[in-house]
Amino acid sequence: MAENGIGDRVENGFDAEDEQNPNKKNRRAKVEALSVERVFENQEVPSWRRQLTMRAFVVSFVLSILFCFIVMKLNLTTGIIPSLNVSAGLLGFFFVRTWTKFLEKSGMLKQPFTRQENTVIQTCVVASSGIAFSGGFGSYLFALSERISKQSSDTRDIKNPALGWIIGFLFVVSFLGLFSVVPLRKIMIIDFKLTYPSGTATAYLINSFHTPEGAKLAKRQVSALGKLFSFSFLWGFFQWFYTAGDNCGFVNFPSLGLKAHNYKFYFDFSATYVGVGMICPYIINISVLLGGILSWGLMWPLIENRKGDWYSADLEPSSLHGLQGYKVFIAIAMILGDGLYNFFKVLSRTLSGLYYQLQHKQRSNVLPVADRTSPENPELSFDDQRRIQLFLKDQIPTWFAVGGYVAIAAISMAALPHIFHQLKWYYILVIYLLAPALAFCNAYGCGLTDWSLASTYGKLAIFTIGAWAGAAHGGVLAGLAACGVMMNIVSTASDLMQDFKTGYLTLASPRSMFVSQVIGTGMGCIIAPCVFWLFYKAFDDLGMTGTEYPAPYAVVYRNMAILAVEGFSSLPKNCLLLCYVFFGSAILINFIRDLLGKRGRFIPLPMAMAIPFYIGSYFAIDMCLGSLILFVWEKINKAKADAFGPAVASGLICGDGIWTLPASILALAGVKPPICMKFLSRATNAKVDKFLSS
Template sequence: MPENETVPTVDSDIKYTPQPGERQLTARALIAGCLVGSVVSCTNIYIALKIGWSFGASIITAVLSYSIFSWFNNKLSVMETNIAQTAGSAAGYMSTAAGLVAPIPAMIMLGYEVSFPSLFMWAVAVAFLGVFFAVPLRRQYVEVEKLRFPTGTAAAETILAMYSEAGDAVLKARVLLWSALGAGLFTLAYKFFPQLEEPPLEEWLGWGMLATAAAWGFKLYIGPSLFGAGLLIGPRVVWSLLAGAVLGWAILGPIAQSQGWAPGENMSYADGAKGWILWPGVAIMVCESLMALALSWRTFVRTFTTKTSLGEAAADPEAIPNSWWIGGLMAGSIVTIILADYTFNIPWYLTIVAIPLSAVLASVAVRSLGETDINPVGGVGKVTQLVFGGIAPGQMDINLMAAAITGGGASQAADMMQDLKTGHLLGASPRKQLVAQLIGNCAGVLFAVPAYWLITSGYELGGSDIPAPAAQAWKAMAELLADGLGALPPMAPQALLIAACVGAILPLLRRSAALRPYIPNGLALGIAFIIPPYYSLVMFYGLVAWYIWRWINPAALEKLSYAVAAGLIAGEGLMGIVNAALTILGVKPLT
């Protein structure tokens, strides 16, 4: 038997042996995980509609679940904490799996209607598909090839560290909660006093240069969540955002306006610079994603040339039975086919094409995550958009929702495998983790869909408050495939083609170890063309704070920066939903 098909009898990866009688799948672990993860899912919708990024929930769920019960002197066991993070991670990623940050907003911006009840059913069906896409890959990726899955490994290490250094875990939880409270109170305050969020320096100081910069979006903005994101996402990404903001809004936008290619108001999508620079921004994002995917051709080959054992349940009573995932995959497929036809008018035969294509691309996304900790949801979604651009030309709704199956499947499949990696390192039961994952999916939907409705009812989708950059990219791709380059503003096709070349070149340049530290992140570069530049600036302020903190106390930065950042993101994200509800109720600012 080939070496790569042999599973060692003793797995040296396992870092913990469950104690005799140690509890795993308990009600308290599930409830804690689902609640924390669902909160993260709601904040992810708000943040992703602002900047196009979402954040994982596994580590924050593990820390908070452990800490909450520790405060009441009733600690979760290691295995219970793992179940909590599994359910929390599943719930937290429902914002992406349900399509609430990209394909669904893109559909709505194109003028299609999606009913509230349909969103619930669609979200669960697509998420379940992704989970069952992942299950048969577990043995090969986790046990045989031992892919690292960095976030899954970090979650396991975090759980074990909490039990060896309980004081640190409680301190991190306290810091997170206090930063969340501060961010939440500030967010509520700027609902009534908007000048707190956007101090009008150009008016107060009366400087003409500041007024000109502010007209192009270079103004002071104080956003706790984006400041926290600047602490969290790393220097290369933040510097790329800043470079994109300058290139798009300070150089290309003014040029397009002065040359008459975008003669309207600066911030107009219809005929202004905002609508013109959207296209090169989308081109950079899409082409970088597709080139990175193409350069991972070895991942494709390994995905479909290695043998995956489907019979592991016979040897391990805690393994996931084949009947579970095969039955779940069949049921999820049937429900998805029915919903796609009933809700989005996608013919059943096209959904039958989309599901196996999504399974293939989800397995590629899982391997990519295992090897690099990057889940190329956008890239695999664009592949499906390209395929359906040929199968169903001109039908933008079909194009978007077929890709939504792929994006949702890739999101949940990769999340499931991260959790299974964590569980494997801790000696947990895959069977119990599957149950926790499915329960977390359902809980996340119950919170995420109403949160999406509140946010998009309280703020203009695609407007300055929630520019929805990921959705803009999906929408632009669907429009381009439907109408061709002739539908673009003057000189935008040329800008798009140049930007596409830049996006394609960036992954090639990153293959050089010498150049890699200096090559910008193409996704961040493109997003900065779409979001207002003051969003990029406030993330840069967060990075500056990160540099200062590292200079003053690097040990404290290492220990607490994640907690501070997560608290700032969660605090503004949750209170942003409250502010949206106040807007719906007609509550006006006081100034």
């Protein structure tokens, strides 16, 4: 956003008269100094083919593996995934700069490292690791499994994970979204001037890395990231030694007392979520904690006292007809309420924004692109002229995008019914007919608000296709599979447009951006399933409630699909009433947030509040600790906290995340930790001592 602000100020409002006015002339000279592209004016912009280097894709591949492990771990623990774009750009810069420095000293460097190549790396890594999220390994795809179905009220429609069909499924659904919005890139980026805050912020960082001052700061940031990475990795390794049995180790340390521990209130010593807390806004962390207090501190103990009245006292703890049903379905109600409110909010902003753009163009009586495609337009800043010139230089033909969409859609319609026989070809046809419009809405809304509503569109597909298919014809499985198809299309569409914005601001060619996104998506379609398969084989309790990797959203998504095909018949007593209350509360809270304007930032977020309803508050305490560290750091030295906070947080997340690779390998090899560290109450400990002494 800072970049856009600079671009808006540079050279705007100056004319020939300014040259006669010394004050205005001086002002213009000062503003010229703010121009980003003036700094890089003497650097040659490589052709789009030269931006796609072998070293860029080698580094992208290595970082994709790292980031897929991180995203997969976050997916399978709580489902909260912060933006890792900054980490991808920073690590990409560090690795290639180190590579080129070595070659330069040895006299073998043929092509210098440019910000365009840095953008290609960032795009490829984010596209690849994005598949670990949109692939549904912690949500709709894992919800198909028998392991998750046993925790719900319906065990009929199942499809257990297998590496072959998962990779095939991702390859036929993940590329379609890329072709759906390619023809709109010029309208979105140049004509409508959409902000895309994440894409803009990433471009700002990449541009800064490639200045002398930025390179020095980046080196120090990487040093901080490396130190915290090492600490986090070694801390994960140290904790492993104490996890020889169930409920063992630091993860189960009753830091707030045994009673609080029973209700999921404890600090679990997770470096990952301390880091996540440092990246996430304060209000998200507070919202998660408030949700945990409301649910595990108040509601669940009160509902538990109704055992035998509201639900049978003889039920298994995991039964959805008991307390577990309240946890799951009330969380679903809040998620749906929040999702639908934001869907209609973003849709209304999209429609009003489009109406304004079209009306503005009609009033000006000028074609949207005509005068703005010329870099000679005096009304444009030097930055904008240069960016527009290069953004329009390497066109991606519309026939290529349309042809690619039709071809992939045809292949997908033929292949998907063989993977999921419950998902009929005409269901897929309807999705693909609607998908371009929905992909546009998501990409446009993301440009305005930085919110991708991919999961909301996926939930709409669950309810529409699931209800259409019906319970007798595999509606649960059809709905979940349809969710995957829709979610991949709209998610990759908004991601690509974010990358086009980044490329526009770093002078990276749209062609190199598109090719990088395609290659990154291809990498993700192989790397992400392999990483998930490693988790699935290494941890026998993956997806089970109360374990290290509970995959909470998998249970939530499956029960959404059951709700779509069976209605509310499976809910326990008064659960539907509570669902209505929390569904309405989510909408009301969002409405109040928007009504209060800037003051609304202090109102908690319903979506964040809903997450601990099912899995507990332990990670909220970790995240709030991360917030506290950042808050104190900002009070002591705000400039240093702003510069190094994201790097420190990324180091904590990356180190703990990559530890899961050796931990998984050790589990597959049958290597068990040597020690079980478990905590008992004084009374229980006395009984154990008495038993052992007898």
